[in-house]
Amino acid sequence: ETGVTQTPRHLVMGMTNKKSLKCEQHLGHNAMYWYKQSAKKPLELMFVYNFKEQTENNSVPSRFSPECPNSSHLFLHLHTLQPEDSALYLCASSRDVSSYEQYFGPGTRLTVT
Amino acid sequence: DQQVKQNSPSLSVQEGRISILNCDYTNSMFDYFLWYKKYPAEGPTFLISISSIKDKNEDGRFTVFLNKSAKHLSLHIVPSQPGDSAVYFCAATYNTGNQFYFGTGTSLTVIP
Numbered sequence: 001e002t003g004v005t006q007t008p009r010h011l012v013m014g015m016t017n018k019k020s021l022k023c024e025q026h027l028g029h030n031a032m033y034w035y036k037q038s039a040k041k042p043l044e045l046m047f048v049y050n051f052k053e054q055t056e057n058n059s060v061p062s063r064f065s066p067e068c069p070n071s072s073h074l075f076l077h078l079h080t081l082q083p084e085d086s087a088l089y090l091c092a093s094s095r096d097v098s099s100y101e102q103y104f105g106p107g108t109r110l111t112v113t
Numbered sequence: 114d115q116q117v118k119q120n121s122p123s124l125s126v127q128e129g130r131i132s133i134l135n136c137d138y139t140n141s142m143f144d145y146f147l148w149y150k151k152y153p154a155e156g157p158t159f160l161i162s163i164s165s166i167k168d169k170n171e172d173g174r175f176t177v178f179l180n181k182s183a184k185h186l187s188l189h190i191v192p193s194q195p196g197d198s199a200v201y202f203c204a205a206t207y208n209t210g211n212q213f214y215f216g217t218g219t220s221l222t223v224i225p
Contacts, residue, residue, distance in 0.1 A: 004156065042115060043157075043202070043215040056211055090156055097211050100145055104156030 002026055004105035006091050012111045013081065021076040021108045023091030031097045032074040034066060035090040037107075043090065049074060050097045081112045116140045117205050119216035127224050132190040134219050136203035139184065143205040143214075148177060148188050151200045151218070160201070161188070193223045 004025045013019050025032065034046040048056035049068040063085075065077040074091055088109050092102040118137045126132045136146075144165040149157035163170040163177045163186065170177050176189045190197055200218040 040217065042117065042217045043204075043213075045213060048211055058212075092156070100147060100162060100206065101159045102213070104149075104158070106154060106156045 004091060004093055004103050006089075006105035006108050008108060009106065010109045010111075012113060013078070014113055015081060015083070017081075018077070018079040020078065021089055021091075021110075023074040023076075023105055025072055025074075025091075025093040025103070025105075027093055027103060029093040029095050029103070030071050031094045031099070032068060032071070033092040033094075033102065034074065034076055035092065035104075037088040037090060038084075039087075047076075048097060055097060078110075081110075083112050086110055086112045114139075115214075115216075116143075117203060117214045117216045119201075119203060119219050121219050122217070123220045123222070125222045125224060126193045128195055129192045132188075132193045132197065132221055132223065134188040134190075134201050134203075134221065136186045136188075136216055137184060138186075138205050138214075140205070140207070140214075141181075141184065142207040144207045145205070146177070146179060146186050147204045147206075147213075148175075149202045149204065151202065157202055190221075193221075195223045195225050197221060198223050 007022045031050045035043045046060045047066045067075040088107045090107045091105040094102045147162040148160040150160045151157040179186045200220045202218045204215045206213045
């Protein structure tokens with residue numbers, strides 16, 4: 001595997017479910033990011049991790065809980081989501097947070113019913 | 114409030130002609146700008162970037178122009194090829210680059 005991978009690619013969940021999104025990068029990068037893209041809206045940065053430490057949390061509701069066990073893996077734990085949380089969730093990585101070029105995964109299309 | 118705007122949701126161009134994609138921003142603190150390209154079912158891929166100390170950056174068929182006084186940047190693709198058909202996002206950042214602000218994207222279709 002090369003680049004940035006995300007699983008699952010599609011997820012449908014009810015508002016009372018708990019699920020997790022997984023991201024893995026095979027680029028040797030030290031920074032990882034979660035973005036949300038809702039329909040007809042720009043990509044919104046959610047969380048930033050640098051060397052496994054969270055450096056940014058853009059006022060994301062607590063029903064989204066990130067986890068970064070090591071520099072290669074990033075999770076987004078989801079619980080009691082709302083229908084308006086339905087979106088494309090993109091993971092990205094970069095050499096470190098001072099590196100401008102980010103490498104994106106293909107995203108997870110999440111639908112909350 | 115959107116700090117980076119792409120006001121044209123779509124653009125169609127004949128193969129071989131020039132494609133010009135536009136992007137406007139409101140925050141004068143932005144000092145680095147990027148363009149990403151996205152194919153369906155794939156994540157965005159980095160295309161080209163420009164620092165605010167420059168007004169032009171060229172990479173093969175792709176050139177980005179920056180007009181700081183107008184807070185405007187554009188991406189020129191010449192000649193356009195059918196494989197260039199994709200959604201193009203512009204993004205901006207400042208300081209350490211920890212925060213990136215994206216536009217909503219422009220869908221380019223290059224007609225053979």
